[in-house]
Amino acid sequence: MGPRIFLLSLHVAAILVGIWGGLQVFDAVTK
Amino acid sequence: MKTALRWAGSLIGAGGVAFCITVLYESMRAVQKIGGTCASGNQPFQVSHPCPNGVPGLMTGAIFGGLFFLALFAFCVGDRGRPAVMLAWPALFLSLGWNFLYFGINPPGGGTSWGFLVCAVLFILMGGAPLLYLVPTLWKALLGEDDGSSNATSKTVLPEFGMGTSAMTSPPSGWSTTATAPPTVTSIPTVASTATTRPATATSGNIASELERLASLHARGDLNDTEYEEAKRKALDGRSS
Numbered sequence: 001m002g003p004r005i006f007l008l009s010l011h012v013a014a015i016l017v018g019i020w021g022g023l024q025v026f027d028a029v030t031k
Numbered sequence: 032m033k034t035a036l037r038w039a040g041s042l043i044g045a046g047g048v049a050f051c052i053t054v055l056y057e058s059m060r061a062v063q064k065i066g067g068t069c070a071s072g073n074q075p076f077q078v079s080h081p082c083p084n085g086v087p088g089l090m091t092g093a094i095f096g097g098l099f100f101l102a103l104f105a106f107c108v109g110d111r112g113r114p115a116v117m118l119a120w121p122a123l124f125l126s127l128g129w130n131f132l133y134f135g136i137n138p139p140g141g142g143t144s145w146g147f148l149v150c151a152v153l154f155i156l157m158g159g160a161p162l163l164y165l166v167p168t169l170w171k172a173l174l175g176e177d178d179g180s181s182n183a184t185s186k187t188v189l190p191e192f193g194m195g196t197s198a199m200t201s202p203p204s205g206w207s208t209t210a211t212a213p214p215t216v217t218s219i220p221t222v223a224s225t226a227t228t229r230p231a232t233a234t235s236g237n238i239a240s241e242l243e244r245l246a247s248l249h250a251r252g253d254l255n256d257t258e259y260e261e262a263k264r265k266a267l268d269g270r271s272s
Contacts, residue, residue: 002217003172005173006172007038009036009143010042011041011042011045011115012044014042014043014049015045015046015048015049016049017046017049018045018046018047018048018049018051019049019050019051019053020051020052021046022049022050022051022052022053022054022057022094023053023057025050025054025089026053026054026057026058026089026135027144029088029089029091029220030061030085030086031084031086
């Protein structure tokens with residue numbers, strides 16, 4: 001696995017975590 | 032250490048932007064579900080559509096938070112990550128455009144909301160058009176050669192998106208430097224003549240540095256293929272004479 005693919009995977013993971021976190025925060029605040 | 036910090040910052044930035052766009056997306060949907068408008072606070076009039084609980088604060092926070100995280104991401108990735116920074120624009124407009132489309136077709140009161148649909152077309156065009164340009168650029172950057180360093184100088188080889196010089200030390204095959212000839216093209220004769228005269232008295236060490244310098248100029252676009260080959264040949268001829 002090249003360094004670019006590794007870093008890209010990390011960023012995709014960070015984005016997915018961000019989306020998940022956004023959904024959780026929105027649900028918690030607007031509940 | 033500095034590189035690790037920059038990558039950590041870019042990860043936090045990317046995640047933060049995704050977080051804020053998601054919050055903005057959900058907040059927008061919450062408002063559209065009650066007709067697309069709302070009000071809250073100590074109003075001197077009666078509010079017919081009170082805002083959903085927490086949405087005004089979330090929306091405001093998401094806008095400013097998104098800008099902050101995008102700035103962090105842009106700072107950490109530098110010139111080479113500029114296409115990725117610009118992806119935030121399509122991400123924002125396409126996600127919000129989807130909301131307009133969804134509620135344009137399924138408005139809360141039934142029927143069709145043409146106002147939402149007009150916004151949907153506008154947002155999708157604004158988000159989709161740059162994406163058509165960004166995706167090939169990102170794909171090319173992803174497949175390009177890289178030495179793994181993140182301290183590339185700000186001298187850009189592809190001015191439209193600024194890939195750093197370290198990424199372009201070995202240009203991909205088929206990539207033409209002539210297409211992005213910089214305004215410093217007038218300096219080429221000087222460079223070429225220097226390359227012509229210097230090797231005559233150069234040692235083998237100087238030859239190597241001269242060849243490296245020529246390769247750097249070539250990669251940067253200051254020399255086109257023909258000029259580079261000619262200068263290199265003259266440098267090598269100087270060594271043999």
